Amino acid sequence: MAFSPLVAPSPLATAPLKKSAVSGPANPVQENESFPQLQGGADREITEQLNDEVRHKYIKAKKLGEGTYAVVFLGHLRTDPSSFVAIKKIKVNTEYKDGLSMDAIREVKYLQELSHPNIIALHDVFSSKDQNLNLVLEYLPRGDLEMLIKDSNIHYGLPDIKAWMGMLIRGVWFCHENFVLHRDIKPNNLLIASDGEVKLADFGLARSFADPYLNMTHQVITRWYRPPELLYGARQYSGAVDIWSVAMVFAELLLRVPFVAGNSDLDQITRICEAFGTPTEDNWPGVSKLPNYIPADASHLVPVQGRDFFLRQFPTAGPVGAELLMSMCTLDPRKRSTAYQALRHNWWASEPRPTNKEDLPRKAGGTKKMGDDLTRRGGELDDQFKNAARQLDFSAMKA
């Protein structure tokens, strides 16, 4: 079991949501003894009261973004207008007929248990009058990494990249140490707090490691960040899938464009082969048995790229950085670095030192970006690709 040295697990004060359905007409007043101060409340249900208390703790200020699945508001504490929060209202009513979506369930499920400086914090959960689920999330006003990567007016260097990567990998390490796979790591799920801390957000595709031999779906992770084993249809996989995504984020931070940006799943695997080498039984034992494996054209085998390639391709990373990147995008997931190994790499100890998080480059307009990021559904690419990438079917039966 993992304890992050950085974290003192703080009890999240979450309050119950509104009561409904199950109670019949002859409904007695509820008693909840863990909140003795409330027992006086005669005829109203304690749980409902509690919910109201939580709801009244916050004021919804303005809408930041709206997606098909959620609306995000900027909010603040009633008692302290300067302490901001993001309130993510999940549209339950629209999906009432199907129950709560897996995305919402997963998000609540994991954020309730995971508490770490590099993972977005869930402060509270409450229900609003119209029976919608509201998640009170940490306010992250400085946008996301995608925004910084894309803005050519922003200049950043290796020390900044090292700081961001360090925070990202610590967050991923904590997930894996707690047996959680994130399964949707990409720059616009990496949000930035006001102090510059990078936070892993959007747990809508996350799940616990499966028990051995149980299958999981391979339709996860936004395509450009998806590892070859998932493109080949592997149903049993590990934290290595997230590490591949981390490597792709690393490469993108260095190049300021996505490194392998396929426009279909097939194109994606082709580009991976061209860039990193063709997976074969020699460099990846067992690969040919994966369900969607496509045997490579013998005349067109690309050898697995070595250090020279990474040095040439990513000169800014420096030799030690290139080596770390290479270890995280090894084709065979069993040989890929784990988050723990990545954190032990000597890149962190070598020059240059990472930038202090307070001094990292920043950009205005982050609040709006947070709104967009938090309303998006898992697995989606940018807007222009929305329909193409939206192959995920969450309705049921996916594991």
Add this chain to the structure above:
Amino acid sequence: MAANYWASTQRRHWLFTRERLADIREGLKEKDKVAHTQFPLPDQRLLNIYFSQQLGRLGKRMSTRQQALATAQVYIKRYYTKNEIRSTNPYLVLTTAFYLACKMEECPQHIRFVVGEARGLWPEFIAPDVSKIGECEFSLISEMHSQLIVHHPYRTLSDLQTELTLTSDEVALAWSVINDHYLTDLPLLYPPHVIAVMAIIVAVVFKPSSQTSYHGHPAPIASAMREGGMNILAALGDKGGNGPPERIQKLIAWLAESEVDIKAVIECTQELVSLYEVWEQYSEKNCKELLGRMVKSKSLDK
């Protein structure tokens, strides 16, 4: 199985002392004494047996994983620490707990399918309208403060299998003892590893002669535990004792070195023994009638 048990919401918010649990239930009862006199229900454990069997039927029709059924049972227990059972439709709670647990354990079933199957089993108590389940799900999540991850003893059992060189028979038996512990309050009282150790001790020490699907036929294990039962307890108390055979001594030595709370393990064992004793009074018909009468006369199914 996710996240860290020691930092989990289960340990922080859903672990009670016996006294506390009794107080909570007394509190619920105080709120509606009339209903309690009007609608007597069987012993909680007998009701749990009934719920578990009904859940089992539902799960079987959809071939669900055991772990989802276990999670559903824990949800029902948690829910009824907040709500008096006499103000709910237990069949609706059961179906919803099942539906939510399937999602949580990554084996989701479509809500229509669940409602369809539940209606097949209990047509009088489940409405065809799926939004009932949707609403009840919302209520369930809210009453559990959206703390949804449940840590089960099954994983500890598989982990200890090699360390304690358990035979596959022993593992199978320990597994079904774990299944049975969901019929008691133990999941609300003790951490999962204590339960797992208890199940292993029961399996290794008592080894009831016939263990073929004794779910529903607790007699063999109950009597085995009554007969041989006390030596393990004695042996645990007196480590220098020369009574039990080598294999058991090995287990006891391991226990002594581990930091598992032995007193808690013994309490769990006793709880299980008393479950098997009370089981002999179980009557499915009786549970069904009492629940049916309660739901119908209070029109809780509406």
